[in-house]
Amino acid sequence: MIKNEDIIKELEQNLMSFSQDSRTKNIGVVEKNSDGVVIASGLSRAFMGEQVEFESGNKGVILNLDEDYVSIILFGSGENIIEGEKIRTTGNVLSITVSEKLIGRVISPLGKPLDGQPSIKTGKSMPLEKIAPGVIQREPVNTPLKTGIKLIDTIIPIGRGQRELIIGDRGLGKTAIAVDAIINQKPQSESKLKPVIAVYVAIGQKQSTVAQIIDKLEEFGAMDYTIVVSATASDPAALQYLAPYAGVAISEYFMEKGEDVLIIYDDLTKHAWAYRQISLVLRRPAGREAYPGDIFYLHSRLLERAVKLNKEFGGGSITALPIVETQANDISAYIPTNIISITDGQIYLQSDLFNSGIKPAINIGNSVSRVGGAAQTSAIKFTSGRVRLELAQYRELAVFAQFGSELDSATQAQLERGKRITEVLKQSQYKPLAESLQILSMWAVVNGFLDDIKVESIRKFEEEFHNFIKRNHPQIIKTLSSGEKPSGEALKKMEEAIAEFKKIFSQ
Amino acid sequence: MKIKQIKKLAMQSFKKGNLDPEKIKKIAPLLNRRQLKTYIRFIKKLDREKKVLVFTPIDKVDQKTTSKLRGMFPEKKIEYIKRSDLIAGIRIVDNDIVYEFNVKDSLKSLASYIKQSYD
Secondary structure, X not given: OOOHHHHHHHHHHHHHHHOOOOEEEEXXXXXXXXXXXXXXXXXXXXXOOEEEEEOOOOEEEEEEEOOOEEEEEEOOOOOOOOOOOEEEEEEEEOEEEEOHHXXXXXXXXXXXXXXXXXXXXXXXXXXXOOOOOOOOOEOXXXXXXXXXXXXXXXXXXXXXXXXXXXXXXXXXXXXXXXXXXXXXXXXXXXXXXXXXXXXXXXEOOOHHHHHHHHHHHHHOOHHHHEEEEEEOOOOOHHHHHHHHHHHHHHHHHHHHOOOEEEEEEXXXXXXXXXXXXXXXXXXXXXXXXXXXXXXXXXXXXXHOOOOEEOHHHOOOEEEEEEEEEOOOOOOOOHHHHHHHHHOOEEEEEOHHHHHOOOOOOEOOOOOEEOOHHHHOOHXXXXXXXXXXXXXXXXXXXXXXXXXXXXXXXXXXXXXXXXXXXHHHHOOOOOOOOOHHHHHHHHHHHHOOOOOOOOHHHHHHHHHHHHHHHHHHOHHHHHHHHOOOOOOHHHHHHXXXXXXXXXXXXXX | OOHHHXXXXXXXXXXXXXXXXXXXXXXHHHOOHHHHHHXXXXXXXXXXXXXXXXXXXXXXXXXXXXXXXXXXXXOOEEEEEEOHHHOOOOEEEEOOEEEEOOHHHHHHHHHHHHHHHOO
16 A cells, blocks of 8 residues: 555655656657558657557557658557557656566556456566676576476476476477476475566467466465466457567566566467567568568577576576477477577477377477586486486387387386386376475386386376375485485485385285 | 659758749649659648747747747747647647647646556
8 A cells, every 4th residue: 555645755756847847759640550550650759669659548669660650569459549640659668567466466468457456556667678687697507496297307407597498289288387387386395495486478378278277376376476477369469479578577577686487488489470460560571481580589589588697696587488389290390490499408298199198298309408407406316317318228129129029038127117217207287296206206216116016007106105105204205305315324215115115005 | 653752852842941832733743642642741741840839828929938949940930829728838849749848738747647656
């Protein structure tokens, strides 16, 4: 609640300038209004990216400056804008008002509430377009961002400040991975890591899909630390184009305060489509697949804003998980290759794996994390190397095994181990796992403790084993949660615990 | 005919800051409908650029203000228009730039500021 004195004080400040200063306005006239773009004459002092206001109350932003005209993209439908209508510049670049009050809210890229709650008018104004922090302000990725997904945390680890692309065809669970990652950021009392604020940016999605995601986030209590920025398919292309920039501007506010932020761009394919639409309407020259020439810069300037700041600059971070949708598993298309080259790795989802019941359907061969390894704890590194190696050997042998020739016992054992690792890496949606339990599962499977368990029973075994450990051996969980490599004594305890559980499980 | 050429024609249609009817009579029949529309738009724009509109709530502007304004816009024709709703002060429109020194516009901007900042 704002105090009356504050309001009066601010009004008085305005009054001081009232009698002395002149206000200069730059005005223009609408010449043409088509497809969400207004061509206007006048506005000789307008600058690129400046916000403008129409007499009818509509708002827009300048995206083209020509000799006699300027082109303005509208934030609304602009149906009531007529030829000859006056436009005035505001002198402001596009910005969004951000404060802690935004947490738990669903807003449009311009900061308007979409959840029926009152608008947030006080806070810091953050510009949507900003140059990313330079090398002096940054430090290498060194802290893990745990997604709670075994396969990702073990083999394709993500660090705070990293940009990891999630790529795949439609309906393979790209959003599911992102949502699981958000859910897993729920503050844990025993965790040594800083809590993470999540920003989910929905670009060009169906309203129903966005509603479903918000519902799920609420169900798992994730809205307590999440902000949703939504520009759905029914919103003008201009809003869809601005949505990721609004999301990152919000993230920067928290990052500047030393917080760690996770931002999901769902998805950048639709963002590229929106920008292509705007560019074509603005009559900018079209290039490959009709995208404008600066489509690479559109995404690189956005993703460069994901950063890990050094301690001198607050030590905050922005971790970006952009999502890209492919057509028929084609990762060599224009937008996917662009974003693959910008990001620090990719999580590639494949339909064959999804159809064969492997969920998350991550293709380990094509997925990579270029910097995340440095952020892994010693505890998880202890098992991850073995998992990667065993899986690589399994994949190679599995190809040969297809020929049906007789296999020696060592090869057969290797194949059986591979099947079990694949089974352990399967994980249901909305069930992120703590790092200690992930280590426990991986340790058990790579050390052959599951070799005598039927492949079909692996998941049941794993779940019950986790419950058994939580119930009967909480000290093991505590040891593994510390992030340190388990000592010989701890390993012995783990071996004893699994032997004890196996007796119960076989009964 | 290209837009740039039409623009050049429009610029040539002025003589000592005023439109030259002789030249316009020669140019206009040579243009088609679309070109004529562009030509008129350019003429209007150029005419606007040569004129400064001064809105005041008073009937007659004093000599001091007139000479001051003439000094500020030496090349331009100054036109005075009475606008009582400005309450007090002046509004100067120089092509697409508006200078506001009046109570009405200040109140308006104050109201919009309050509206944007508080519920």
